[in-house]
Amino acid sequence: NAGVTQTPKFRILKIGQSMTLQCAQDMNHNYMYWYRQDPGMGLKLIYYSVGAGITDKGEVPNGYNVSRSTTEDFPLRLELAAPSQTSVYFCASRSGQYYNQPQHFGDGTRLSIL
Amino acid sequence: GIQVEQSPPDLILQEGANSTLRCNFSDSVNNLQWFHQNPWGQLINLFYIPSGTKQNGRLSATTVATERYSLLYISSSQTTDSGVYFCAVEENAGNMLTFGGGTRLMVKP
Numbered sequence: 001n002a003g004v005t006q007t008p009k010f011r012i013l014k015i016g017q018s019m020t021l022q023c024a025q026d027m028n029h030n031y032m033y034w035y036r037q038d039p040g041m042g043l044k045l046i047y048y049s050v051g052a053g054i055t056d057k058g059e060v061p062n063g064y065n066v067s068r069s070t071t072e073d074f075p076l077r078l079e080l081a082a083p084s085q086t087s088v089y090f091c092a093s094r095s096g097q098y099y100n101q102p103q104h105f106g107d108g109t110r111l112s113i114l
Numbered sequence: 115g116i117q118v119e120q121s122p123p124d125l126i127l128q129e130g131a132n133s134t135l136r137c138n139f140s141d142s143v144n145n146l147q148w149f150h151q152n153p154w155g156q157l158i159n160l161f162y163i164p165s166g167t168k169q170n171g172r173l174s175a176t177t178v179a180t181e182r183y184s185l186l187y188i189s190s191s192q193t194t195d196s197g198v199y200f201c202a203v204e205e206n207a208g209n210m211l212t213f214g215g216g217t218r219l220m221v222k223p
Contacts, residue, residue: 048209101162
């Protein structure tokens with residue numbers, strides 16, 4: 001049972017570079033989420049998706065883009081990396097079949113922008 | 115949006131002691147989860163508990179939805195319990211988890 005898999009685990013970027021954080025789940029969950037966690041803080045929602053082809057903004061979407069072409073994958077794109085995007089990024093998924101279900105989290109991607 | 119407050123913000127225990135962590139939220143919820151973030155940064159899902167009481171070994175949780183709070187009990191604490199405990203809630207008709215600020219627990223041997 002892989003659950004939610006995030007790659008890479010660690011990455012260092014230079015200011016202005018771009019990259020894609022990958023997230024895949026094998027639980028056939030409709031709902032997927034991207035959160036960021038700044039040092040000493042709780043998680044904040046960046047974007048979410050309720051199914052393939054459908055995405056919506058969360059609390060802190062600026063500087064990020066997402067796409068959802070398949071049920072399994074939900075990549076997060078940083079186009080022009082800025083130091084303020086240094087954070088730990090978590091992907092999560094939840095079944096949409098039943099309304100009240102827990103979210104399952106990946107192990108996170110630690111991203112530093114220098 | 116919904117507000118989530120956790121207390122205490124920091125807690126230091128001697129190994130073997132018991133503790134209670136509290137989570138207050140400002141509106142009705144259809145999802146409440148407790149997480150343990152270990153020193154490696156992994157989020158471990160402890161309980162999914164929008165209402166009622168659950169137990170898992172030395173840990174138990176109670177949510178009183180009508181009074182908008184949840185409690186996490188840790189009994190006979192161990193050094194491996196150290197880390198940050200987060201409460202997160204999802205509003206009725208909402209799609210996102212809103213996290214509290216966490217309780218940072220240190221268990222000393």
